[in-house]
Structure formats: structure tokens, C-alpha cells
Amino acid sequence: MAQTARGAQAPKASQAWKCSGLRWAAGGPELKWDGGRGSPLPRGKRVAFEVAEGGGRTCVGARGNACPVRTAVPERSTGARCEECARLDRAHSVAADKIADDPRPYHVYLAWFGPGLLKVGITAEERGSARLLEQGAVCFSWLGLGPLMAARRSEELLRAALRVPDRIPYGEKRAVRSALPGSAEERAAEIAELHGRALALREWPESLHREPYRPVDHVDVFGLAGLPAAVGEVSGLVAGGVVSGEVVAVAGPDLHLATGRGVVVLDTRLMTGWELIPAGSSGGDRGDRGETGGFTVPVREFRREAPGVQEGLF
Structure with missing residues (x-):
């Protein structure tokens, strides 16, 4: 569990x-818990929790409703939903392109995650920049504002005419966060050029x-200035x-x-x-043991190429 910051309620052991x-x-940013409570995540905060034994990982349901059968879901799934709940959640998503009568105005945006x-x-429009923060956009600019269907048409236009994607894999975003250009102007340069063309x-x-x-620019909001390169995920x-570490x-x-x-x-x-x-509450403080600093969950290490070593002929 994230150890509780000032003003947040601490859980019983x-x-x-x-x-x-x-x-x-x-x-x-806050970690939200069932029941509505939250744990703020300021930089420097210690995060330490243990996955409870015996229960396994179960579907989180859809649209605020619990999964009726609490279906088991894979450990590596970021959606944490069974097939039926994922279908239901997707059916009510604007991104699924299945809602045509939403009367709210929509922003079209250009987001940059790295070179x-x-x-x-x-x-x-009512969500402001929340969506950009949720996606980890390093910087962004609004491009247009209007009805939902017009916003969707502009998305398709940019994909077709300028070859701008509407998705960037999270792995690619993570890979460049510790090596971003130093100034906000440099980081926004590609957006400026694309904005004019669009x-x-x-x-x-x-x-x-x-x-x-x-x-x-979100570099300061995210804490990316001087961020050390990650060794794995x-x-x-x-x-x-x-899991135990400092944010x-x-x-x-x-x-x-x-x-x-x-x-x-x-x-x-x-x-x-x-x-x-809480880490250690199941018997012994495992959060402080070993060379890994309490990390006993699977970690995929990032590959580090040795200087001067060439992968292949080309």
C-alpha cells in the first residue's frame, strides 16, 4: 500500500x-481505492505493499458495476477485465466510435511523448487536460473544438493526410522519458510544426x-527533469x-x-x-529484505547495449 501522506486515512494492518x-x-496524482479513498503520490513518498495470498486477481467489472462472476484475469493484463466486462466497457467508450449523439463539445489535441x-x-472539453495527464503526454496543444462527430473526422483526417497515429504504445513512451530535450521550446517543436500543417x-x-x-508542458508536473533511466518495468x-520503493x-x-x-x-x-x-503484514517485514530493496514481483529488465557493440551488419 502506498504509505499515507498527510491528510489521508491509513489502512489497518x-x-x-x-x-x-x-x-x-x-x-x-493519487492512487484510488475501492470505497473512494485516495493516497496522494508526491515525489519522495515511500510506496510499499504486498499482494495478498490466496485470492488471485479478479475482474474489476465495467461502468462502475462489479463483475457478476468475479472472473479470474491474467496477471499481465492492464485492463483487468474479463471478456464480457471489457466488451461492455468498450461499448460505452467514445474511443470505440460507437457513440454518435453525445451533445458535449470535444477538443482535438496533438500530444508529444518524446522525439x-x-x-x-x-x-x-469539460475534462480539461485530464486525458493528457492520464496518457503521460510530455507536452500538448489543443487543435480544435466542436461537436463529437467533427472531432472524430479531424482525427481520421490527420491519420490519413499527415500519417499521425491516434495511439502510442506505453513501452515507447517509457523508453524516452529519461532522455528528453532540456527546454520546453525544444520539446514542443514537433507539435508546433504539425499544428500548422493540420x-x-x-x-x-x-x-x-x-x-x-x-x-x-508537463515535465515539471510529472517530475521528469533529471529522471534517472529505468532499469526495468x-x-x-x-x-x-x-513492491517497495520511493516515488x-x-x-x-x-x-x-x-x-x-x-x-x-x-x-x-x-x-x-x-x-x-501493507508490506510485511503477512509475517516478517519482507519490504526491507534482499538486494532488490523489497521488489519480489517479476521485473522485465531493459536491455542495455554495450558501447561500440553492433547488433548486426545493418
Whole structure:
């Protein structure tokens, strides 16, 4: 469990908590728990929890409703939903392109995650920049504002005319976070160029209001300045496994934790569906043992190429 910051309620040692994911609140990132409680995640905070034995990982349900059969889900799934609940959740998602009558205005945005990693997306105007924080966008700019269907058409236009994707794999985002350009102007340069090209397209939907280029940078919000390169990422939790480390950065759903083996990235979506207890409460303080600093869950180590070693002929 994330040790509780000032003002948050601490769990009892014997109590198992279920994580409902990481949320970006006005005061910063928080781990949310079933029942509505939250644990803020400021940099420097110690995170330490153990996966309860015996229960296994179960489906988190859909649209605020529990899974009726509590189906077991894979340890490495970031969705933590069974096939039926995933289908139900997707059916009510704007991203699934199955909702055409939403009357709310939508923003079209351009987001940058690192050199060459740009995407186009849409989000309801009322959500502000929450969607960009959830995705781990290093910087972004609004591109347009208007009805949902016009926003969707602009997405497709940019994919077809400018070859701008609407998805970037999280693995690619994580790989570049410790080696970003030093200034906000450098980080936003690719967005600036793409923004101008997008607004110049003749096929731009008439009902979509063009937004001026105003870049927003999240490096300080995420804590990415001077971020040490991660040595690996958690590939999945396991019953009895322990996670223990100090928060050095939070970007999107990812916690960058300083551990005994170096910085390890934990995608908090892997925590959902498990019952979690304070580290050491099941017998012995395993959070402080061993060279790995309490990390006893599987970690996929990032490959480090030796200087001057060439992989192949080309």
C-alpha cells in the first residue's frame, strides 16, 4: 500500500485494499481505492505493499458495476477485465466510435511523448487536460473544438493526410522519458510544426473551431527533469509479491520508483483486481529484505547495449 501522506486515512494492518487505479486530481496524482479513498503520490513518498495470498486477481467489472462472476484475469493484463466486462466497457467508450449523439463539445489535441512520438486524440472539453495527464503526454496543444462527430473526422483526417497515429504504445513512451530535450521550446517543436500543417488542410471540418497553438508542458508536473533511466518495468504482480520503493516521477499511469536495483517502472493498471496489504503484514517485514530493496514481483529488465557493440551488419 502506498504509505499515507498527510491528510489521508491509513489502512489497518490486517485490512486488504483493492486499487481502482491512478487518478490525476487537482493536487496531483493519487492512487484510488475501492470505497473512494485516495493516497496522494508526491515525489519522495515511500510506496510499499504486498499482494495478498490466496485470492488471485479478479475482474474489476465495467461502468462502475462489479463483475457478476468475479472472473479470474491474467496477471499481465492492464485492463483487468474479463471478456464480457471489457466488451461492455468498450461499448460505452467514445474511443470505440460507437457513440454518435453525445451533445458535449470535444477538443482535438496533438500530444508529444518524446522525439518522433506524436499522436492526435479527442477529449470532452469539460475534462480539461485530464486525458493528457492520464496518457503521460510530455507536452500538448489543443487543435480544435466542436461537436463529437467533427472531432472524430479531424482525427481520421490527420491519420490519413499527415500519417499521425491516434495511439502510442506505453513501452515507447517509457523508453524516452529519461532522455528528453532540456527546454520546453525544444520539446514542443514537433507539435508546433504539425499544428500548422493540420490547420492548413483543406478538408478541415467546418463545424470544428480552430484552436491557436498554445503548448502546455508537463515535465515539471510529472517530475521528469533529471529522471534517472529505468532499469526495468514490472511485468505483472503475483500473490505474495512485494513492491517497495520511493516515488521519483509519476507520468500517466506509471510510477517510477527508486529501489535497491535502480529505478523500476510500475504501471498502476497492473495493481487493479488484486487484494493488497501493507508490506510485511503477512509475517516478517519482507519490504526491507534482499538486494532488490523489497521488489519480489517479476521485473522485465531493459536491455542495455554495450558501447561500440553492433547488433548486426545493418
